[in-house]
Structures are given as structure tokens and as C-alpha cells.
Amino acid sequence: MLAAFPAGARRAVIACLALAAAMLAAGGECAAASLGDRFDPVEVHGFLEVRGGGRIREDAHAKDASVLDLRVQCEASTQTDWAQFKLKQDIWHDGILGRVEGDTREAWMFLRPTDNLDLKLGRQVLTWGTGDLVFLNDLFPKDWQSFFIGRDDEYLKAPSDSVKASLFFGRLNVDLVLTPLFASDRFITGRYISYWDGSRGALTGGDAGLDYERPDRWAADAEYALRLYRSVGAFELAAYGYFGFWKNPGGADARGTAIFPRLHVYGASVRGPLAGGIANAEFAYYDSTEDRGGRNPGINNSELRYLVGYARELCRDCTGSVQYYVEQLLGYDSYAATFNGRRRRDEFRHVLTVQVSKLLMNQNLELAVSGYWSPSDADAYLRPRIVYKWTDDIRQEIGANIFTGDHLGTMFGQYRNNSNLYMALRYSF
Amino acid sequence: MRHVCGVVAVAFCLAWLAAWSHAGEAVSARSVVEMSNHASLYQGRDCRGTTTMIITDKQGRTRKRQFNMLRLDCGARDGDQKYFVYFVEPSDVRKMVFMVHKHVGAEADDDRWLYMPSLDLVKRIAASDKRTSFVGSDFLYEDISGRNPSEDFHELIPADGPFHVVRGTPRNPGAVEFAAYVAHIDKTTWLPMRIEYHKADGRPYRIIEVLEVELVAAAEQGRPVAYPTVVRSVARDLETGSRTEMVFSDIRYNSGLEDALFTERYLRRAPREVLP
Numbered sequence: 001m002l003a004a005f006p007a008g009a010r011r012a013v014i015a016c017l018a019l020a021a022a023m024l025a026a027g028g029e030c031a032a033a034s035l036g037d038r039f040d041p042v043e044v045h046g047f048l049e050v051r052g053g054g055r056i057r058e059d060a061h062a063k064d065a066s067v068l069d070l071r072v073q074c075e076a077s078t079q080t081d082w083a084q085f086k087l088k089q090d091i092w093h094d095g096i097l098g099r100v101e102g103d104t105r106e107a108w109m110f111l112r113p114t115d116n117l118d119l120k121l122g123r124q125v126l127t128w129g130t131g132d133l134v135f136l137n138d139l140f141p142k143d144w145q146s147f148f149i150g151r152d153d154e155y156l157k158a159p160s161d162s163v164k165a166s167l168f169f170g171r172l173n174v175d176l177v178l179t180p181l182f183a184s185d186r187f188i189t190g191r192y193i194s195y196w197d198g199s200r201g202a203l204t205g206g207d208a209g210l211d212y213e214r215p216d217r218w219a220a221d222a223e224y225a226l227r228l229y230r231s232v233g234a235f236e237l238a239a240y241g242y243f244g245f246w247k248n249p250g251g252a253d254a255r256g257t258a259i260f261p262r263l264h265v266y267g268a269s270v271r272g273p274l275a276g277g278i279a280n281a282e283f284a285y286y287d288s289t290e291d292r293g294g295r296n297p298g299i300n301n302s303e304l305r306y307l308v309g310y311a312r313e314l315c316r317d318c319t320g321s322v323q324y325y326v327e328q329l330l331g332y333d334s335y336a337a338t339f340n341g342r343r344r345r346d347e348f349r350h351v352l353t354v355q356v357s358k359l360l361m362n363q364n365l366e367l368a369v370s371g372y373w374s375p376s377d378a379d380a381y382l383r384p385r386i387v388y389k390w391t392d393d394i395r396q397e398i399g400a401n402i403f404t405g406d407h408l409g410t411m412f413g414q415y416r417n418n419s420n421l422y423m424a425l426r427y428s429f
Numbered sequence: 430m431r432h433v434c435g436v437v438a439v440a441f442c443l444a445w446l447a448a449w450s451h452a453g454e455a456v457s458a459r460s461v462v463e464m465s466n467h468a469s470l471y472q473g474r475d476c477r478g479t480t481t482m483i484i485t486d487k488q489g490r491t492r493k494r495q496f497n498m499l500r501l502d503c504g505a506r507d508g509d510q511k512y513f514v515y516f517v518e519p520s521d522v523r524k525m526v527f528m529v530h531k532h533v534g535a536e537a538d539d540d541r542w543l544y545m546p547s548l549d550l551v552k553r554i555a556a557s558d559k560r561t562s563f564v565g566s567d568f569l570y571e572d573i574s575g576r577n578p579s580e581d582f583h584e585l586i587p588a589d590g591p592f593h594v595v596r597g598t599p600r601n602p603g604a605v606e607f608a609a610y611v612a613h614i615d616k617t618t619w620l621p622m623r624i625e626y627h628k629a630d631g632r633p634y635r636i637i638e639v640l641e642v643e644l645v646a647a648a649e650q651g652r653p654v655a656y657p658t659v660v661r662s663v664a665r666d667l668e669t670g671s672r673t674e675m676v677f678s679d680i681r682y683n684s685g686l687e688d689a690l691f692t693e694r695y696l697r698r699a700p701r702e703v704l705p
């Protein structure tokens with residue numbers, strides 16, 4: 001029977017069973033009083049959701065529908081005196097692919113073995129950094145596909161199978177994340193979203209999806225992420241390091257297969273109150289170690305990335321933020337000299353983001369809009385959204401993802417035929 | 430929240446006497462305001478408990494909010510505080526954490542964070558307006574975390590009976606939605622038992638009332654004490670017809686909460702003290 005389900009769903013079910021077995025086994029030991037510990041009763045929560053959306057413009061490379069999910073998410077958690085456990089599982093029927101899919105979003109054990117050490121082991125969602133929907137030093141996997149087709153914001157972050165160790169020394173805290181097998185972003189492959197294939201100089205999508213090769217050797221293709229942070233008064237300072245791979249295809253081999261070259265990232269951030277609001281600044285150096293000189297056109301050049309942002313209340317129950325983000329391509333002359341595609345990148349990519357959110361009707365109605373605009377790429381991405389809570393358990397959402405741009409070869413311009421409108425209804429329990 | 434520990438903390442609204450006040454009244458108004466501010470927000474060095482709110486709109490539809498909270502006083506007497514709020518209900522905000530470092534000094538905004546577990550995201554909250562609804566209820570943020578007494582002028586209205594009656598008017602009327610309020614403060618416990626907020630034409634539009642006070646036993650420097658604590662109160666919005674009843678339960682004072690609980694470490698992984 002399991003064969004009727006795709007591998008993802010099977011893995012998900014097996015992960016569920018494994019964690020349930022672990023909990024029961026531990027529970028059994030408790031019952032036998034061999035550990036003397038007791039598990040708290042397992043708490044179960046989740047939601048049922050139907051979500052549908054369609055393209056606003058015709059796209060020869062994709063279906064008219066952009067998202068068609070019938071989804072159940074279930075989470076179970078429990079704890080003992082010495083640990084916490086959580087399992088969060090999604091299973092949904094994906095109308096675009098025409099099959100049942102599964103994803104274990106969380107399956108972890110958390111331990112606090114000493115006063116200054118926390119350990120979280122297993123599948124988990126990880127986030128750090130100061131950007132709002134802009135990520136510089138957060139190299140944990142993202143799911144841009146889900147984000148662009150209008151799934152809940154939660155799905156922008158994809159899970160990692162990692163060990164996170166956090167050390168707390170008062171003046172300085174350290175987070176270390178080891179991911180034994182590289183987890184790329186869930187990048188655009190053409191399955192849901194058509195995209196610009198620079199090598200062919202054309203839009204592509206559907207079955208003609210991306211051909212790629214991902215690092216897949218356990219331990220040898222591990223990722224390491226590091227954060228050092230501390231507070232100074234109301235200001236939060238952090239330094240970051242990452243040792244792994246470009247999270248999206250960062251080049252192509254001689255056969256034209258997309259590859260994920262090695263990448264090191266070093267950065268820093270600061271966030272704190274300023275003039276009645278919250279200001280943040282972040283910086284990152286992307287060291288593309290396999291092509292430091294920038295002479296190999298098949299591998300991404302190194303980059304510098306900068307972000308400054310400011311958020312504040314605009315009126316009652318209404319907040320707004322602006323961010324200015326810059327990507328600077330290093331070794332630009334080498335890049336320009338060896339580039340042989342249709343549209344060359346600029347040395348600097350400038351992006352301005354704006355977000356405004358307003359709560360109404362006792363905070364049961366939320367009107368929100370996020371926008372990205374790049375004057376250098378002459379493209380933009382707009383995400384308007386309305387969420388209404390009919391009751392504490394029932395929530396309805398209507399939103400859109402609107403892409404526009406002068407050129408098909410830019411970040412948002414390539415998706416302009418994927419602009420979509422979606423609606424969702426969710427029952428939480 | 431402070432209020433949490435004294436729930437209806439609404440009474441914070443009492444302030445220093447205005448310079449123009451009569452000298453005799455000034456002393457007593459100031460002391461009433463100080464005592465009330467202390468009783469509603471600052472009893473014990475720390476406090477923890479569960480707050481349940483039932484919000485009922487004009488049509489009788491209800492919504493429920495439940496959260497476990499920790500409060501710790503830091504610094505000078507009746508000064509800065511830290512709050513840790515762990516949401517239990519409704520289910521779509523379950524396990525979210527709201528943390529506040531409250532600053533009492535002039536012009537200092539509170540520092541506020543929100544942790545969203547589904548994204549593992551620690552968000553810094555930019556909102557600075559304290560006169561907004563707390564979690565969609567008829568209590569305002571300031572009702573929960575306290576209004577700095579120095580933001581209002583206060584005047585003691587002579588009254589017989591069990592209550593001191595204080596009338597407060599904002600020093601900066603443009604920053605708040607009320608023109609004045611009248612607080613009835615219990616002469617024994619110093620808790621504000623009823624606060625009525627008025628518009629400029631004198632019309633009351635918002636009322637907070639205490640429905641039940643309990644003496645909560647605790648130890649203070651090794652000695653047994655009992656803190657009068659608001660355990661049931663109601664906020665009514667006369668303009669919208671909405672009301673919120675707030676119940677404070679499982680209350681413990683002086684349980685030795687540590688300052689380290691109010692940091693990013695525990696924001697990301699809540700301490701056992703607040704887990705259900």
C-alpha cells in the first residue's frame with residue numbers, strides 16, 4: 001500500500017512511526033520506573049487547510065492553477081524532566097502534481113544538559129539574522145517555490161536535519177549548527193514556477209525542468225553554521241559564519257548541469273531601537289571558494305551583501321518597515337569578460353523592500369502588503385494579503401504574488417508569467 | 430505582565446501631583462497613586478500565573494485567549510520589569526512567546542520581542558503605542574504592563590466610604606484616546622477596583638472593574654505574607670459593546686525567577702516554568 005505514496009510521504013510516515021516508537025519506548029521505560037522519569041501527556045495540535053490559486057497571466061510553460069493543496073498538519077509534543085520532544089508532520093494532496101505529498105517539518109529532541117548548554121537534535125526549522133524576508137547570514141534552507149505560489153509564510157523555511165548546540169556564557173552566546181548532509185533551498189525547478197534559463201536564453205518550466213546535481217555525500221558534504229551573539233543594552237550584536245555550498249544552483253558544469261559550488265559566508269549584524277522604531281543593519285561576504293578570482297564563468301563569483309532596515313509604528317495597530325539591500329558582485333571585470341549569456345548581471349543589484357501591516361476589527365482582520373523593488377534590475381515583486389479570523393479556529397486568507405519586470409533575465413522579471421491570486425481556508429485544532 | 434500579577438493593573442494611571450495642586454491634596458494624591466501603582470503591579474519580587482481572557486462581542490460571539498506568564502522586577506523599587514508571556518490558546522498562536530523589557534524612565538520605550546516557533550523567528554516589535562488592544566481583547570497593552578504615573582496629572586476627589594477616588598488627566602492628551610479617568614482605589618488593599626475612562630465631553634466609554642480579589646500566600650525574605658491579588662476582572666468597551674473577562678489563576682509569588690529567563694535563550698525554548 002505504501003508504494004502508492006511518493007517517497008517523501010513514505011519517509012514522513014516512517015519518521016512519524018520512528019519518533020512515536022521512541023516516545024513509547026521511553027514511556028515504557030518510565031512505566032517500568034527504570035528511569036524514574038515521566039513523560040507528560042502528549043499534546044496534539046494542527047490544522048486542516050484547503051488552498052487554491054491560479055495564474056493571472058497565461059504561461060505557456062505551466063498550468064493555469066498555481067497552487068491546489070488539501071493539507072493536514074499535525075504536531076505532537078511531550079516532555080520529561082530532562083528533554084522535550086516534538087514531531088510536526090504535513091501530508092497534503094498536491095493538485096498541481098496530482099499526488100499525495102508528505103513533509104516532516106520537525107522531529108527533534110531538545111536537551112538542556114548543563115546550565116550553559118542547549119542541544120536540539122533532529123529535523124528542525126532554523127532562522128537567524130535581522131532581515132525581514134531578506135536573508136544574508138541565514139543560510140538555512142528556504143522554500144522559495146512555496147513562497148512564490150502563495151503557501152503560508154511558515155513554508156518559506158524548509159527544515160534541516162541538524163544538530164544545534166547553543167552555549168551561553170552571559171557576555172557571549174554561541175550557536176553551532178551541524179548539518180551532516182547538505183540541504184539546498186527548495187529552489188525553482190520549473191515544476192510550479194516557470195523561470196529564465198540563461199543557458200538557453202528562454203523561459204522554461206513544466207517537464208522540461210531543471211537538470212541539477214546536488215552534493216549528496218553524508219559527512220563529506222556537511223554544512224556548518226555559526227553565530228556568536230550578545231546584547232549591549234537594548235542592542236543585539238551578532239557575528240556569523242557558514243561553511244557549505246551555494247543554496248541555489250550556483251553554476252553549471254561542462255554538460256550544462258546545474259551545480260552547487262562550495263561557499264563560505266562571513267557576516268555581522270546589529271539590531272536595536274532608534275527614533276521610536278527598530279533599526280537593523282547586516283553585512284555578509286559570500287566567498288565562492290571554488291572560483292575566488294571570478295575567472296570561471298561556470299561558477300558564481302564571490303559577493304558582498306549589505307542590508308539596512310527600519311521598522312516603526314505608523315498609526316494604531318499599523319506597522320511599516322523599509323529595507324535597502326545591495327548585492328555586489330566581486331571580480332566583476334572577470335565576470336564581464338567571460339560572460340557569454342544573453343543578459344549580463346550588473347555589478348550592483350539594489351533592492352528596496354517595503355512592508356505595511358494593519359490590524360482591524362479587534363485584530364481579527366489583517367491587511368498586509370510586502371513589496372520588493374529593484375531599480376537596477378527594473379523589476380518588482382508585490383505580496384498583498386488579507387487574513388480574517390472568523391473564529392479562534394477558522395481563518396481565511398486571500399492574497400497575491402505579483403511579479404513584474406522589464407527583462408526576462410532578472411530575479412523577479414523572469415517570473416512575470418507566474419503572477420498569481422490565491423485563497424485559503426484553515427481550521428486549527 | 431505586571432498586571433498579570435495584579436491583573437487589572439489599569440490603575441497605573443495614577444501620577445504625580447500637578448504643580449498647581451493644593452499642597453495638602455498633593456501629598457495624599459501622590460501617596461494614593463504610588464500605593465495603588467505598587468499594589469497593582471509590583472507585589473512580590475516576581476510573579477507567575479495563567480491568564481485566561483474571554484472576549485465577548487456585541488453579538489455574543491466569544492473568543493478565548495490563554496497565556497502563562499512570568500514577571501520579574503529589576504532595578505529600583507517600582508521601576509523596570511521583565512515579562513515573559515507564553516501563549517496556550519487559541520491554537521494558531523500556541524507556543525508563541527511575547528517578551529517585554531519594560532522601562533519606566535521618561536521617554537524610554539519598552540523593548541518587545543515575539544518568537545514565532547513555526548519559523549524559529551525572533552522578531553523585534555516596533556510598535557510603541559501602548560494604547561492598543563492586547564491580543565485583540567478589551568484590555569490595552571498599557572492595562573497589562575502598566576501606565577507610567579508620571580504621564581498623568583492626578584487629583585484626589587474627596588470621598589467617604591471604602592475607596593479613594595482619583596481623577597487623572599493626561600499630560601499629553603494627543604497621545605491617548607481618553608480625556609480623563611476616574612479610579613476607585615480600595616483604602617485597604619490599594620487596588621484600583623474600578624476605572625472609568627471619559628471622552629472630552631465627559632461621556633464614559635470604557636470601564637474596567639475588579640470582580641474578585643484573593644489573598645495569595647507567599648514568603649518574603651523568609652516571612653509569610655499575603656498579597657491581595659486581582660483574580661477576576663472585566664473590561665467593557667461601551668462604544669462597541671464588547672467586553673473581556675480576565676481570570677488570573679495558578680498564581681505564585683517570589684518563586685525565585687532568574688533574570689536569565691528573560692533572554693533570547695528562553696524565548697526560543699520556553700522554560701519549564703511557563704509550559705502547560
